[in-house]
Ligand SMILES: Cc1cc2nc3c(=O)[nH]c(=O)nc-3n(C[C@H](O)[C@H](O)[C@H](O)COP(=O)(O)OP(=O)(O)OC[C@H]3O[C@@H](n4cnc5c(N)ncnc54)[C@H](O)[C@@H]3O)c2cc1C
């Protein structure tokens with residue numbers, strides 16, 4: 520298995536704009552699809568980075584029709600975390616993206632068939648830093664924050680870290696994982712098990728929560744994280760937490776880590792019109808001691824999407840995290 524180089528997480532200097540061909544697009548749970556496309560190799564892409572997707576220019580769509588004001592295809596690209604990337608001979612690769620159908624772009628993506636084309640720009644953004652030397656690496660994911668963790672799990676295994684995935688969903692039928700029915704899952708959050716095949720193949724056990732209690736720990740994933748930490752006895756200074764998902768969930772994980780002195784990295788989501796630092800649509804407010812007011816905006820697309828959790832100002836989701 521190739522080992523991803525996460526020692527330098529600077530954004531790609533030369534993202535590529537290429538056409539890709541769909542090779543699979545399947546429903547994996549309610550409202551969630553996994554699309555796999557083949558494109559020119561994206562050598563050097565790392566977990567945490569994303570691709571910016573749009574219809575291929577060569578494809579014809581109903582929205583091309585003059586006078587039609589109903590547009591089933593997105594005018595602007597949308598960002599999607601790379602959920603997996605494998606080399607395909609020669610100079611080609613297969614990229615996995617997992618998406619939840621919520622609006623214009625994701626409805627267009629769900630309509631794509633094997634052999635259809637799409638336009639891919641990437642890899643974009645920075646990556647999850649693995650260079651800390653800490654033994655324990657916990658991934659905390661909720662909803663469509665899961666996809667980048669699937670690829671991060673592969674990177675953690677390559678870096679010989681002890682990874683655990685904490686995965687939360689609103690309900691069992693919104694859990695975008697292949698659960699092995701023969702493997703028990705903890706209902707009190709204190710044990711991780713190889714119940715999710717996507718993580719088990721990288722030797723990463725999971726703790727699963729559902730808000731409605733239909734599977735695993737009943738409640739938010741932050742509750743399971745706290746229960747596991749209390750039981751595990753892992754030293755805070757030998758642990759790094761990576762989190763991606765709803766902002767309130769990430770703010771909670773950041774708070775959990777800040778209170779215990781645990782290193783934490785968050786993968787932020789913003790509407791991204793350009794993906795390349797031009798339109799300024801994707802700002803994230805961060806603490807900046809050298810700025811006049813002690814804070815400034817950074818761009819999620821080129822200075823993120825992965826940020827040190829302690830730098831992010833979590834306004835609107837329960838107040839700032841104190842460090
Ligand atoms: C770095 C980055 C990585 C991302 N990775 C992924 C990924 O791996 N998978 C993925 O599905 N999305 C991901 N997104 C979000 C993605 O870019 C789109 O914003 C999202 O899929 C909605 O696009 P849309 O055109 O279908 O919906 P739009 O037409 O743009 O929005 C329709 C409505 O849906 C709401 N909405 C948007 N997102 C969600 C959501 N997650 N749940 C519920 N309602 C929502 C909007 O607020 C709006 O009201 C990522 C975003 C960023 C910035």
Ligand code: FES
Pocket residue numbers: 790791792793794795796797798799800801818819820821
């Ligand atoms: S998406 Fe345009 S500046 Fe970030």
